[in-house]
Amino acid sequence: MTTANSYGQAPAVSTPEGTVVDATGASAARPDASWPVLGLRLSRRVLRRLVLVLPPLAVLAAAVLAADWAEERSRERSDAGARERLTLYRETILRELEKYRYLPYIVARDPRAVGVLSDPAQTDAANRFLKDLAATTGADALYVMDRNGLTVAASNFDTANSFMGRNYAFRPYFQAALDGEEGRFFAVGATTGEPGFFFARSTPSGVRPRGVVVVKVDMDRLERNWLEGGETVIVTDVHGVVFLGTRDDWRYASIAPLDDMVVAAIRSDRQYGGERLQSLQEGPAHATDLEIGGTAYRQARLRVGLLDWSIHYFTPLAEVRAPRRTVWAAAFALILVYAVALLFLRSRRLGRVTAGLRQDAASLRDLNRRLVDEVDERRRVERELRETQADLARASRLAAVGQMSAAVAHELNQPLAALGMFVSGARLYHQRGEAAEVLENLDEIDALRLRMASLTQELKRFARPGESRIETVDLRDCLKTSAKLVRPRVEETGVALHLHLTSADLLATTAPLRVEQVLVNLIRNAIDACQGEAEPRVEARAWSEGGSAMIEVADNGAGIPEELRERIFEPFFTTKPAAAGLGLGLAISARIVEDLGGGLSVRGGRSGGACFVLSLPLARQ
Incomplete structure (x- = not known):
């Protein structure tokens, strides 16, 4: 146009x-006119995409902060737990060594051991004495050296790796003992090749020493107990050399490289034999985070307080950093949920997703949330379970130690009381010049010593009664022996003790020492219960009934109230005054009788007091 x-x-x-x-x-x-409209649309699209990207970016930024915070809290918890475990391990080391620390001091003053220094004819007697003492105390070895370092008596004199005739003057503990100090040293045995801790004392004390007494302590039992905990724990000496711990492949290696002078000093003392003394890592020994054998660890250290030792507790950094992975897993889960939500909204807006797909997306979101919650809950439960198991194990060990300590004191009080009476009697007979009676009392004292040694062995087996010596014995003899053991108590209190024994044999296949232990406890309790009566009397009867041997111990005391009889066999329950008993005697007796296949019960006595009835199965013909 x-x-x-x-x-x-x-x-x-x-x-x-x-x-x-x-x-x-x-x-x-x-x-x-279309160009401004197109530009406006592009701006809105970019802005909308930026808005959609902001939440994931915010989640990632929050995850960075939360991961750092969670890892820091995990490090604090790990360090606190490591400090607690280190304190416990340090106490086990000190407690194990303190059991033997007194031995050299005592042996150095015993002429049976050190008399060989002045009279070589006493060598055989000293060897046997040291061997018996080492077996009794559990020491790995006991030996005596003259002032030149030559071993003149040893507990392992009859073994292939005997210390007899060996010179150990090069050991630092020998020179320290000669200087009047307590010698202490950990080293690999120059003769046996077995590691151990050495305590040494000079003899005599306060004058020019004539020799040195040494005890060697085996640390293998301590390491075995540590291995059961499944933790990585090591002990290093003043130079940082590992000599004790749960990692055999780290033994006799150093935490950090050693200089040549330190290595030469260790070689001169022959402390670790011919070991290479290589370094586990190249960094400083005091570093908190270090890498050993390709594994990263977080290290906690504590001084043992003995010879400048240090105890180290290693926690894998993977465990410390586990909360960081959890935080990132949660962050990615949130981002995934967010992405799923966006896709879901977009699908709804575009109208290209069916109702079934929307339901599947919702199920997927719920499943993801449940999965994250389940993972967190499972980790929390596992962590609490490990902590509870550790607390229960610690409480069980402490309870066992307390109960056994109280049991030892309770069970040894009876022979010790009888021992005191026999000693007093021996002194009286000696003053009168009655040598035969003195010898008889000495025989009784020796018998009580053997009984106390047997009792300590039996108390060791308290948790494993099946190890007691079983034999066929006449229970009448057990009752007579028990009455003989409490004879000093009978004479002291004036209580009349009567035994009523059947003429027929009462043969039973059982542990006689444990039966006598129960009978002594029952008779002593009966004596204590009737002391306040005008005519105190205790009667013990023995007879057979229905294939069982029955032994009854009754008194004419005040008796036990009906409402207390059900509790009388509970540990630490007693009707005696607080200072007169621990309440363990009847509990231990009931446990012993039960282990022997018998029974122990209480009822009212015919004379108004208490009556305890012990039943044991008779031996089969």
């Missing part, structure tokens, strides 16, 4: 392309 303006200009022609062409053929551009 052709148009003309009112000013007489050349007509212009409009073309479909939107360009104006005049009559001369020139063209002029005309602005397109």
Whole structure:
């Protein structure tokens, strides 16, 4: 179409392309209204995408902060737990060594051991004495050296690796003992090749020493107990050399590299034999985080307080950093949920997702949330379970130690009381010049010593009664022996003790020492119960009934109230005054009788007091 303006200009022609062409053929551009609209749409799309990206970025930023915080809290918890465990391990070391620390001091003053220094003819007697003493105390070895370091008596004199005739003057503990100090040293045995801790004392004390007494303590039992805990614990000496712990592949290696002078000093003392003394890692020994054998650890250290030892507790850094992984897992789970939600909303907006797909997406979100919660809950439960198990194990060990300590005191009080009476009697007979009676009392004292040794062995077996010696014995003899053991108590209190024994044999296959232990406890309790009576009397009867041997111990005391009889066999329950008993005698007796296949009961006596009835199965013919 052709148009003309009112000013007489050349007509212009409009073309479909939107360009104006005049009559001369020139063209002029005309602005397109679609460009601003397109730019606005692009800006909105970019803005919308930025808004959608902001929540994941915020979650990632929060995850960075939360992961650092969680790892820091995990490090604090790990360090606190490591300090507690180190304190416990240190106490086990000190407690184990303190049991033997007194031995050299005592043996150095015993002429049976050190008399060989002045009289070589006493060598055999000293060897036997040291061997018996080592077996009794549980020491690995006991030996005596002269002032030149030559071993003149040893507990292992009859073994292939005997110390007899060996010179150990090069050991630091020998020189320390000669200087009047207590010799203490850990080393690999120069003769046996077995590691151990050495305590040494000079003899005699306060004057020029004639020799040195040494005890060697085996630390293997301590290491075995540590291995049961499943933890990585080591002990290093003043130079940082590992000599004790739960990792055999780290033994006799150093935490950090050693200089040549330190290595030469260790070689001169022959402390660790010919070990290479290589370094576990190249960093400083006091570093908190270090890498050993390709595994990263977090280290906690504590001084033992003995010979500048240090005890180290290693926690894998993977365990310390586990909360960081949990935080990141949770963050990615949130981002995943967010992405699923976006896809879900987008699918709804576009209308291309069916109702079934929407239900599947919702189920997937719920499953992801449950999975994250389940993982967190399972980790929490496992952590609490480990902590509870550790607390229960610690409480069980402490309870066992307390009960056994009280049991030892209770069970040894009876022979000790009888021992005191026999000693007093021996002194009286000695003053009168009655040598035969003195010898008889000495025989009784020796018998009580053997009984006390047997009692300590039996108390060791308190938790494992099946190890007691079983034999066929006449229970009448057990009752007579028990009455003989309490004879000093009978004479002291004036209580009349009567035995009523059947003429027929009462043969039983049982542990006689444990039966006598029960009978002594029952008779002593009966004596204590009737002391306040005008005519105190205790009667013990023995007879057979229905294939069982029956032994009854009755008194004419005040008796036991009916309401207390059910509790009389409970540990630490007693009707005696607080200072007169611990309440363990009847509990231990009931346990012993039960282990022997019998029974122990209480009822009212015919004389108004208490009556305890012991039953044991008779031996089969």
